[in-house]
Amino acid sequence: MKTALITGASSGIGETFARELASRNMNLILIARSQDKLEQLASELTSKHQIKTEVIVKDLTEPGAGQVVFDRVQAQSLTVDLLINNAGFGDYGAFSDRTLSKQMAMVQLNITVLLELTGLFLPEMQQRGSGGIINISSIAGFQPLPYMSVYAATKAFVLNFSEALWAENKDLGVHVLAVCPGPTESEFFKRADFPDTFANGNGNSMASSEEVVEQALKAMDKKQSTLVTGGISNKLLVNVPRFVPRDFLVTAVEKQFKQSEK
Known part of the structure; x- marks a missing residue:
């Protein structure tokens, strides 16, 4: 029986990956900060599906x-x-107005x-000649985003790193996929400190985590390098930077996000 390691597994897309x-x-x-949530999820899935779970x-x-996570996994063989x-x-807001320590923590985690x-x-996957890596990027990774400058960066x-690894490993039996969701139902907007106008994705419908996970696993089966989830609108959106001057594009995005900041 194969084993998947999932970071951020206590909620949102991570929890949905675990269930699926x-x-x-x-x-x-399963890896996250919340011991209670992880243990509850692990107990539920072990009982329901007769699998082994490690928290x-x-x-x-x-x-x-x-390294701590890797050593724990190695210690348990x-x-x-x-x-x-x-x-x-x-994290939402002008870079100079936000807490630097939070921006540094974001770089560490993301x-x-x-x-x-x-x-x-x-x-280890290369040595075995088999394995897969799914890295969660975002449609924000396709262009600079004023007021979310560090997050988009x-x-x-993640997007560029993953696509390069896909090319390096596609003939070695290891598949790497970058998943780029649009707005998704989760605690993201709350944790990022968005204003209320973004509570529902700035008026746009948000995908469910189940939709994102389903599409991601299908993309893995097809050996894709990159997946943009959320339908044709997101696929069109990520291609806009290819055809619009960058100064014009970033200025337009800045105005949109600044209006939402008020």
């Missing part, structure tokens, strides 16, 4: 957190067949620990 993979008879390693309670914004780097968060876990588990890193 458990239903597909995969063992799970690692860890704040991944701490430096070296990826577990093999990770599917790594899902899902944990991440955003980039550094993702890079660390990938670097630790990928060589971290997701651009």
